[in-house]
Amino acid sequence: MDVAVLGATGDVGRQVCTQLVERRILPATSRLQLVGRPDGASGRAVHGLRADLVDAYDEHAPLIDVAHSPDDVVADVVVVAAGATSPARAGASLDRTRLALGNREVFAGYADAIARHGSGHEVVIVVSNPVEVGVAVMARTLGAHRVVGMGAWLDTLRFRREIAAELGVRRHRVGGFVAGQHGEDAVPLWSTVRISGQDPTERERTLRHLRRGRTLDGFPREVAAAQAELVEVAAVDVGAAYRLVDTWPADLRLVARPWMTHQSGAKTATATAAATADLVEVVLDGRETVVAGQVALDGEVSLAGEPVRGVLGVPLVLGPEGWTRVLLDPLPDDESRRLQGAAAAVVASLRSAGVEGGSRGGEPGEAGEPGEAGRAGCAGGAADPEGAGNTEDAAGVGGARDDTGARDGSPATEPSWAAQVRGLHRPGTLTALAGVFSTRGVSFDSLTTGAVDGDGDAGTIQVTFRATPRRARALERAVTRLATVRSVVVQETTDRPASPHAHADR
Numbered sequence: 470m471d472v473a474v475l476g477a478t479g480d481v482g483r484q485v486c487t488q489l490v491e492r493r494i495l496p497a498t499s500r501l502q503l504v505g506r507p508d509g510a511s512g513r514a515v516h517g518l519r520a521d522l523v524d525a526y527d528e529h530a531p532l533i534d535v536a537h538s539p540d541d542v543v544a545d546v547v548v549v550a551a552g553a554t555s556p557a558r559a560g561a562s563l564d565r566t567r568l569a570l571g572n573r574e575v576f577a578g579y580a581d582a583i584a585r586h587g588s589g590h591e592v593v594i595v596v597s598n599p600v601e602v603g604v605a606v607m608a609r610t611l612g613a614h615r616v617v618g619m620g621a622w623l624d625t626l627r628f629r630r631e632i633a634a635e636l637g638v639r640r641h642r643v644g645g646f647v648a649g650q651h652g653e654d655a656v657p658l659w660s661t662v663r664i665s666g667q668d669p670t671e672r673e674r675t676l677r678h679l680r681r682g683r684t685l686d687g688f689p690r691e692v693a694a695a696q697a698e699l700v701e702v703a704a705v706d707v708g709a710a711y712r713l714v715d716t717w718p719a720d721l722r723l724v725a726r727p728w729m730t731h732q733s734g735a736k737t738a739t740a741t742a743a744a745t746a747d748l749v750e751v752v753l754d755g756r757e758t759v760v761a762g763q764v765a766l767d768g769e770v771s772l773a774g775e776p777v778r779g780v781l782g783v784p785l786v787l788g789p790e791g792w793t794r795v796l797l798d799p800l801p802d803d804e805s806r807r808l809q810g811a812a813a814a815v816v817a818s819l820r821s822a823g824v825e826g827g828s829r830g831g832e833p834g835e836a837g838e839p840g841e842a843g844r845a846g847c848a849g850g851a852a853d854p855e856g857a858g859n860t861e862d863a864a865g866v867g868g869a870r871d872d873t874g875a876r877d878g879s880p881a882t883e884p885s886w887a888a889q890v891r892g893l894h895r896p897g898t899l900t901a902l903a904g905v906f907s908t909r910g911v912s913f914d915s916l917t918t919g920a921v922d923g924d925g926d927a928g929t930i931q932v933t934f935r936a937t938p939r940r941a942r943a944l945e946r947a948v949t950r951l952a953t954v955r956s957v958v959v960q961e962t963t964d965r966p967a968s969p970h971a972h973a974d975r
Contacts, residue, residue: 470499470753470908471943473536473544475579476551477503478514481596484742485548490522494750495531498904500947502544504551507537532905532950539582543943544591546752547583548745549607551575552597554736569602569822576603580610588939592752592791594619596745600651600763601780601815605824608765608780614791618763620651621782623744624723625761628657631719631726635679636664646761646784647723648797649811650818653692656685656807657720660800661784681718684803688720689810695725699732707733748787757788759796769795772809780819781812883935884961885914890930890948891956894921898953902930905947911936927955933962 472495476482486503489495503519505511515535523530536542552572575597583591593616595603600618608616624647626640633640644663649656659680664672683691695717703710710732714725727737751758761784768776770783785792800808819825892898899918906913911934919929936944938961945959 470495470545471502471543471947472499472546472548472749472753473502473504473542474548474550475504475542476511476549476597478505478511478518479550480554480736480738481741481745482548482550483518484738485550485596485745486518486522488742488746489749490526490530490533492746492750493529494746494753496904496908497529497531498901498908498947500532500534500544500943500950502534502536502542504536504542512537532947534946534950539579540586542579542583542586543939543946546749547579547591547593548596548749549576549579549593549603550596550745551579554598569599569818569824572597572599573602573606573822573824576606577610580607584610586939588937590790591615592617592789594745594748594752595763596741598651599818599822601818602822602824604763604765605780605819613765613767614793616765617748617785617787617792618651618780618782619741619745619748621647621649621655621761621763622748623741624651624655624782626740626744626747627727628720628723631722632662632664632679635719636675638664642666648761648782648784648808650815651763651782653724653728654689654811654814655724655782656804656811657723658784658800658804659685659720660798660804679719683718685720685807686803688807691721692724695721696728699725699729703729703732751787752789752791755789757786757793759784760787761785762787762792764792764795766795770797772805772812777812779812780815781808883937884941885933885935886941887960887962888932888934888945888948889958890932890954891927892930892951893953893955894926894928895953898951899930901951901953902932902948905944905951906932906934909940909944909947911940911944 472489474482474486474489477486486501489501495501501522503515505513505515515537519533519535522533552575553568576595583593591611593607593611595607595616595618597603598620600620604616604618625645628647629643629645630640632645633643636643642665644665645661646658647655648658659676662672662676664675667675695714699710699713702713707729710729711726714722714729717725727740730737748760748762751760761782763780763782764785765780766777766783768778770777770781784796786794786796890902892902899916903913914933914935915931916933917931919931921928934941934944941959941961945957948954949957
């Protein structure tokens with residue numbers, strides 16, 4: 470399977486790419502696509518990033534590709550790390566409205582491009598802030614269950630770490646989730662916390678100790694007071710500010726510590742990338758796993774008896790097809806009230822960004838109205854020559870247009886293709902070729918080998934297979950990257966007009 474990282478050369482995008490390779494989440498036959506803008510600095514930097522990753526991890530690196538046009542984003546998982554970021558400096562305050570207004574166009578542009586040119590099955594992980602705006606915009610175009618925001622999972626990992634640190638254990642021994650809005654309106658769900666090895670009585674005693682007699686009703690006031698105190702202390706001694714954070718309860722530390730990190734002039738790129746890599750790994754693993762994320766709800770959760778229809782962070786089940794269901798038991802009163810407050814904050818944030826409602830949009834097969842970026846081109850000015858703003862071709866839930874032109878979700882016959890591969894005459898060439906196809910779920914109709922050239926160095930391999938044009942192009946690009954392949958020519962063999970793609974000898 471393949472992963473594309475939009476905004477690959479940014480602080481977070483670069484870390485995401487590095488961790489995907491370093492943690493060996495992608496096998497050597499998978500493809501990591503680094504996506505930049507043709508008219509920006511990233512258009513040049515993606516080439517350098519690719520070279521740097523290969524230098525560092527050549528022994529186990531996947532096939533690493535570079536793309537600039539939205540048309541060329543081909544992946545099973547798309548990580549959205551493009552767009553503006555919040556400032557990281559002392560005294561800086563996050564203007565969520567300005568950030569939302571700017572990045573809304575980034576989200577809309579890429580969503581429209583993926584809907585028009587994608588397979589209709591990509592899982593999108595939104596990393597860029599505001600996460601909730603990204604989820605709302607992309608879910609309306611691509612379908613709610615294919616889009617997950619990373620923020621609630623990062624907050625969950627932070628919450629677990631803070632609890633583990635106070636108990637003197639490792640994070641993997643602590644369960645529990647954070648819901649709500651990513652950032653200051655995060656809602657720590659104390660009722661979901663579990664500690665490995667503790668029975669219900671011990672857990673209840675531990676939670677009373679950790680919470681220090683507090684409820685979540687006063688949590689927003691505590692967060693505001695903590696930030697004001699940190700500004701004053703950090704003006705004299707940043708180290709003292711962090712030591713002050715260490716004295717507070719775990720749920721308050723969950724919000725205050727990363728906020729202080731931005732105030733210090735650093736960023737949280739490493740932790741953000743680690744949480745993102747976790748979610749990518751879950752999707753690629755093929756098994757469903759319980760995580761937390763921001764998603765576009767349509768009544769799966771009820772608060773105070775009212776169904777939630779909009780974007781909210783919740784515990785959910787994530788797998789290869791996206792998220793499938795929400796796992797949220799009835800909450801204690803203080804958690805329910807705080808989650809209602811966070812839901813209201815998300816609605817206000819979306820409205821200020823010009824995103825109406827934030828629900829997942831129309832019925833299956835329908836798509837939300839594209840943003841201005843979708844009409845003008847892709848994020849940051851990457852023009853879409855084929856007009857990505859055409860809503861007729863946008864993918865909704867279960868109604869994605871595939872490469873053969875089917876728009877009603879019905880199966881379409883995949884065309885046949887013939888690939889002529891000129892490969893080196895050495896062990897491993899056929900194995901590597903087969904690996905590229907198998908990891909993308911494409912089987913050979915036939916595979917034959919020709920005579921080895923006169924110099925005995927290379928020979929021809931003929932492969933026939935069925936795939937959508939989009940998948941055929943992805944296979945061609947991946948095969949071309951194999952070290953044992955010199956050239957590839959792929960041509961459609963059905964009655965439709967031929968679509969030859971060729972790469973010159975290397």
